[in-house]
Amino acid sequence: MPNDELMPIGAFAQRSRLTSSALRFYADSGLLPPAEVDPVSGYRYYSTDQVARASTLRQLRELAMPLVAVEAVLGSGADEASRLLDEHVAKVVGDVAAVQQKAAVIKSVLGTAPGLPVAAVKGPVLADAVEQVLTAAAHEPGMPTVGGLRIEVGHEAVTLTATDRYRLATRTLVPAEPPSHTWAGTVDGDELRSAVAASRRSPLVRLEAVSNGIWFRVAGREDRHCRLLPGEYPDYRLMLASLGEVSTRATVSKDLLLRALEGHPGERTGLHVADDGVSVVSAVDGHPDIPLPATVAGQALQIWFDLTTLYPAVSTAIGPDVLLDLRGHDQPVTIRSADRGDLTTLAMPVKPDHCA
Template identity: 30%
Template structure:
């Protein structure tokens, strides 16, 4: 094909220009990431155009930083702004992976060269501890195949303890102040022991709860009784990373005040509207949340539920809509999970925070940044 090939580059020339090997170029051709401009039908030689050199260099760089092949394929075809977003997301994944690796290496060092465990003792208010347990207990997992989620994480800090629980569909956090003697420690407490401790807590009792952690051993002195147990031998998920992924670094787009009594009544009404969806092969009744004309939360009535399945609609009636928006704020949730979150948070007024129909929802107490729960939405 004289006259044509002279304007093109052979696979070896592109390899030298891009930093990719010839075998890598063949792979990215077969994967549909970087296809040659021309393939000689007789010899099978691949030929590449000048304008493919820059994409090939991009592929080489993305490969060096470990970006998955499907994302490399998308980046090659994306606009620059989208590529920057993909790079930011990949960098966050790398940072999280490095943090996970640091924790795992620390655990391995402890296995190789164990050091004597030191005690950490906390003195806590029974009322504060009871409130914290109540705020997270509903989110404890019950799947025997995921024992790491069948407990409450106690993340001891210099001046208190953070309680965390998740079952993958919801995540709950709360904090209790404490006088702490000893180093910070993280310990996963089985739900049975958590329930035993909670049963002994009396908000009217002024005597502090004494919690002692020594390695995997736990001892709790409360109300004149002592409970002893052993921490679960599992590494609880990095809840801080989960929060970053779920809620993001920016404030939520929507902050909707909740009339808890009215919302609870609506959710428990036998005639409350729902839409049928399948989850893990089983039917699930999904509650659809929307906004009323004052920007408050409402359950969408049956007449609106068919429209809720539409990809877009006029948002001119939505007082929180920004200019040019076309999607109505319609969010599918498990109504029972939302009821649990309302009950756990307590108080007549709460705030629901979210960014859109497929982003997690946060249920918060006004003025209390340490106690809240996160619910995963259900795609409509």
């Protein structure tokens, strides 16, 4: 290879953003041997063709990928490399979760105050409720609490609530035993999903509050800890209390409504509610409306939603039919099961002129 196409190790280090010592290590390990080595001086030279491989190697090592896995990725095609990356990320995420749980156990042993038993609930009921309600949570910079789930334990019920400010979901659970204390806290949503997944096959889960979180204790299984999120939770009770009077009520098949939403194009969808039923209206010109049989009482109206708000609000409803309580084209809509009212969702509409 002509010398003018080669770079000394220092220049190649700048191009690849790897240190000279790292390049020597990767050369000795066989991952990135130099293009040429001067037999007299021992100087190492690299070609411009090696920059891409060096950059990829650096990025893989930044992911804490071991050398054996890095070698496998660099030697694989795109599909296999993608699979190996996914496998590595899954392992890292699992390791992080395990470390968090071990840290929580250590904290409990280091002299923290004993936990406060607050409630006992049925495992599968809790797991289902968390999955349903957490669909309304979201990760937003500067607002960590909207990425969590609000747990409130009263004397007669356990209430789970999540909101991303465009949608709010709340479900009330009947405890398996009368709560011994009242308690409220906002729990990390990702940790909560992992914690309750293990409780799905457990008849009873006991909730025990500590200063920095809450324990989910299950007989015969490993206890799981979830952190509390800092900051005040949005005052959703004030929003619920300030809702206007219902002007229109419609009961419609959940499956038919979901199918209609899935089949309509565009990011926004309208609902036209009248005496003859509910129609799913498209924001795309020329696309036909989809009429749905429904039981309707009250005033006729048309209201628009972002599909990402309306669809999950309907899909998480319990039972074959959903009940829509409407208050006008610019007011939140309450969506709940026609035969079970313990899961309630509020969906915020968008302005009609946004749908042109």
